[in-house]
Structures are given as C-alpha cells and as structure tokens.
Amino acid sequence: MNSMKIGNVLVVFEGVRRVVWRHRLLPAGVPGTSTSSDWVLASVWPDAREQRQVHAHLGAGDPLLVMLDSEPAVISVPAENVTELPVGLRRPPAGADIIDVEIPALDWLPDHLGRRGLAFARHAQARIAAVPDFLRPAVVIEEGDDGPGNGTGEGTEHVRYAYRTGVRTVPPAMVRCIVEHLFDAACGMAPVVYP
Numbered sequence: 001m002n003s004m005k006i007g008n009v010l011v012v013f014e015g016v017r018r019v020v021w022r023h024r025l026l027p028a029g030v031p032g033t034s035t036s037s038d039w040v041l042a043s044v045w046p047d048a049r050e051q052r053q054v055h056a057h058l059g060a061g062d063p064l065l066v067m068l069d070s071e072p073a074v075i076s077v078p079a080e081n082v083t084e085l086p087v088g089l090r091r092p093p094a095g096a097d098i099i100d101v102e103i104p105a106l107d108w109l110p111d112h113l114g115r116r117g118l119a120f121a122r123h124a125q126a127r128i129a130a131v132p133d134f135l136r137p138a139v140v141i142e143e144g145d146d147g148p149g150n151g152t153g154e155g156t157e158h159v160r161y162a163y164r165t166g167v168r169t170v171p172p173a174m175v176r177c178i179v180e181h182l183f184d185a186a187c188g189m190a191p192v193v194y195p
Contacts, residue, residue, distance in 0.1 A: 124163035
C-alpha cells in the first residue's frame with residue numbers, strides 16, 4: 001500500500017512502499033520456477049493519473065501527510081522480475097542477475113515540498129541518533145515550527161511529514177492517530193479508505 005485516505009487527508013508512504021508489483025502468469029514448464037506465476041516490478045507510484053490527483057489535492061489546500069521511512073529506499077530484485085524499468089529509475093549494469101532499484105525520495109512532490117521533507121528527515125534522524133533503539137519512538141512527527149521550512153509562510157501548512165524510526169511497525173491505527181493529532185480540524189474522520 002503506497003497511499004490511503006483518512007477523511008480528506010491523503011497519506012503517502014514514501015520509500016519502497018511506492019513500488020507497484022504486477023502478478024504475471026508464466027507459461028507451463030518454465031525452467032527454474034516452482035509455480036506458474038510470479039510478481040514483476042510494474043511501476044513506481046505515482047503514475048501520471050495519480051500525480052495529477054496529488055497535485056489537485058495539494059492545489060485545493062487539502063491536507064497531506066507524508067510518512068518518511070528510515071530504511072533505505074532500495075530494493076533488490078531478480079532481473080527476470082523486472083520486465084521494464086519504470087521511468088526515472090537508473091538502468092542497471094548489463095547482464096546483472098540482481099537489480100538494485102533505488103526509489104527517488106519525494107520526487108512526486110513540488111520541489112520546495114520535497115526539499116522540506118528531506119530536511120525534516122535529516123532533522124528527525126539527528127534528533128534520534130543518540131537515543132538507544134529501545135527508547136526511540138516509532139514515529140517522529142513534524143509539528144508547528146519543529147520542522148525546517150515549516151511556518152515559512154509558503155502556504156504549505158496543510159503538508160506535514162512523519163518519520164518512521166524503524167524500531168516498530170506503524171499500523172494503520174497509529175497512522176490514524178497521527179492524522180488526528182496533526183489535522184484534527186481538517187480530518188472529518190470518515191472511515192479509512194485504501195485507494
């Protein structure tokens with residue numbers, strides 16, 4: 001799942017969760033396979049239609065929460081599971097058996113919001129660097145003037161970032177709590193919808 005809506009708040013999960021996989025049926029008797037199907041890397045979210053939806057959402061001033069991830073945005077995929085490399089990703093070396101696919105961080109946001117998100121990720125990493133794993137929170141959230149670039153008068157207060165520290169999973173119920181905390185007036189608290 002790469003995104004979801006909670007009320008009118010769009011939540012986007014940055015990083016490897018942006019990879020979209022497609023189920024592929026294999027012809028019978030393909031050597032080296034134990035099943036008649038597998039998964040191939042199809043694309044990286046957002047596609048052109050989804051990109052237009054995100055820009056319309058932002059343009060309307062609707063709230064957006066970007067869940068940043070402390071884990072590297074790189075996945076290793078067997079070459080046979082990459083039939084076409086999605087647009088914008090680096091071409092791997094010829095003849096590689098395993099392809100490392102790096103997902104560009106925040107490339108789907110307008111530049112100023114992408115820069116702000118990356119600055120907040122660095123800020124969050126610095127805040128938790130000296131904290132032992134067992135004492136770290138699951139998520140560091142950007143609040144008020146806490147994040148770099150927030151409160152700069154750019155009119156982007158409806159865009160917030162949360163940084164997953166990697167010590168625990170962040171289930172949908174926790175994401176809902178983050179949304180309620182950051183956007184309580186804007187949320188509307190309709191049921192969670194997975195687009």
